[in-house]
Amino acid sequence: MLEITGYSVEWIRDPFGIIQGKRYEFLLDIQVEEDDEMYSPHGLTLRVIYLADGEASKIVKYEFLEKSTGKYLDFDMVEEEYAETLAFCQAHYAEAEEN
Numbered sequence: 001m002l003e004i005t006g007y008s009v010e011w012i013r014d015p016f017g018i019i020q021g022k023r024y025e026f027l028l029d030i031q032v033e034e035d036d037e038m039y040s041p042h043g044l045t046l047r048v049i050y051l052a053d054g055e056a057s058k059i060v061k062y063e064f065l066e067k068s069t070g071k072y073l074d075f076d077m078v079e080e081e082y083a084e085t086l087a088f089c090q091a092h093y094a095e096a097e098e099n
Contacts, residue, residue, distance in 0.1 A: 002046070002081050003031045004088060011096040012049070021053025023060065024093045028085070029067065038075050043067030050089040059086055 006029035
């Protein structure tokens with residue numbers, strides 16, 4: 001189970017209009033239990049690329065990183081974690097600056 005303890009969201013500009021919909025980058029500070037295989041004493045960040053395109057909104061890509069080192073961690077989210085992360089992104093993507 002992932003506990004989101006902080007986040008930032010940024011709209012990814014597409015100056016050439018190549019991609020359909022709008023994409024957002026989320027950096028989610030997450031906390032997991034010490035007995036979880038993903039646990040790191042350096043802390044964890046979940047980087048998510050989220051596509052908002054009407055009914056087709058989805059997570060395009062995600063990756064786990066050690067917070068203090070930036071090192072990539074090769075883990076997949078389980079279905080429940082994925083659903084929670086998707087719901088979080090759907091609820092917060094509009095907070096990004098689109099200027």
